[in-house]
Amino acid sequence: MADALAASLLHVLLGLELGSTAQGGNNRFSIDGLTLQPQGDGALEIGIRRFDAAALRVALGPLVLEIDRIALHQLALQLQAEAGRLRLRSGQAASAELFGVKVQGPLALPAEVQALPAGAAAAAGPWSLGPLAAADGTIRAEIVDAHLLFDADVTVPIRRGRVDFNEATVEHVGPDSRMGVSRLGVYVDAPNGRSYLYQFTCMPVVGAEFERRGAFLGARVTDRGHLQLQPFAEALLRQPAKGLGMGITDQARQLFDRTALSGDLQLGDGRFGAPGVQAELTGRAERRNAIRVHSEAVGRGISAEMASVSVQNALLDAGALQLACDQVTGALTLHVFVEGGDLRFVSTLANVKIVGLRLQPR
Structure with missing residues (x-):
């Protein structure tokens, strides 16, 4: 019952079907402290003290997202009934923890940028x-x-x-x-x-x-x-x-x-913006957001590691869903390589902690 409810909630949140991170594995969920509060006009407010999910795999177009484990704390969702289905109106979580996050796929910039x-x-x-x-x-x-x-x-x-x-x-x-x-x-x-x-x-x-x-x-x-x-x-x-x-x-x-190629680069504090992403890097005084790059042959690929990432006021435009958060910390590894004449990438995130997570459909 909890697995079915959790999967339904994730489907409402992300609008995506889930797959397994491993052969023969299953998406695993647990919910602690569930409250349901009907509102007017067919709205429903859901409160969850703690939401855990493990072994998740999501296809985002040509990209594949895998998460070993995610925990959301003090989750509040506002849903609205439309055409017989519940749709997300807004969502908040006081904090979140993610472990073993991997994103991989083709590396491509928009064909036209401003x-x-x-x-x-x-x-x-x-x-x-x-x-x-x-x-x-x-x-x-x-x-x-x-x-x-x-x-x-x-x-x-x-x-x-x-x-x-x-x-x-x-x-x-x-x-x-x-x-x-x-x-x-x-x-x-x-x-x-x-x-x-x-x-x-x-x-x-x-x-x-x-x-x-x-x-x-x-x-x-x-x-x-x-x-x-x-x-x-x-x-x-x-x-x-x-x-x-x-x-x-x-x-x-x-x-x-x-x-x-090898090198070390200490980034400064300041705004980072890319198509669909905005954030503010912080923590230079504590030696956060330092990058170490390495490649045995640049023509075949290059890797970059950030052992301590510190970001504030992040905003991600994920198509139908907009995610914002007050603070993100963790570690990041990015590997870009050539495969079959095309550029591809694998990015891993470790020990990610998020404070003040907000979700809003566009």
Whole structure:
């Protein structure tokens, strides 16, 4: 009886049928402290002191969501009878705990995203990467048998959300190379000449301060240039999805399978926004929201880990349902990889705690 009621409640909440996380397994539910209070006009208010569910599997279009266990505390649902069926009017939970959450599927950005004129406010678009404005860290790459760079060790420091190519190093046998950014793109000056890793497809380039040369024509480079990560990354993401990779040169693509990557990046506090998602990252002073990236070969995939995620005022637009919460903490791992020529991802969440959860149908 409890399993049937719980499954019905989840179906009302999510509008989805559930499957099992394991072969031969079952979705398992338990309800403690159930109250039912009829309201006027066919409405019904349901109160649950504690709702537990385990071994859940939900298909969200091409994505698959699996949850080992979820617990909701002080759950209150307001349902409305429409055409002989109960529909969710609103829902709240004082807190929630999730364990063993996994989301996987194809990685794809919307085919068209909102394009903004240069200098427009970041908050006006769907992408807002405020935590990059104060990010600090270092990205390291080891390129084996590079065609133009030889075997190379690349170090790119990031300070207060800014890449200063004067501080970037490209070390290898013989004279070292130098990285920089010009009006054509991000380049490497090797002993045998300049080559571009990423070429800009349009001007102006938001967030870029280009290299500078001496007073005379053809004089040597005196400043290798800078990139402000937040405006630069936001501008890239606001391009149509089909154009995001157009600036990557053939030489860079050839290097990807021979490039190992590692790095650490401490994100700042600030607003994060993406299509369908809004949140505010907090806790930089406690070293929360630090990212560790790793890849044995960038061309085959890359992983990112966040051992301590701290988010406030999160809002998720899940199609017919909008979810909001006051605070989310936990740990996140994301792995992006190439399979059959397509990009796919697997994301896992551990020990997630949510405070002030609210659900509202659109």
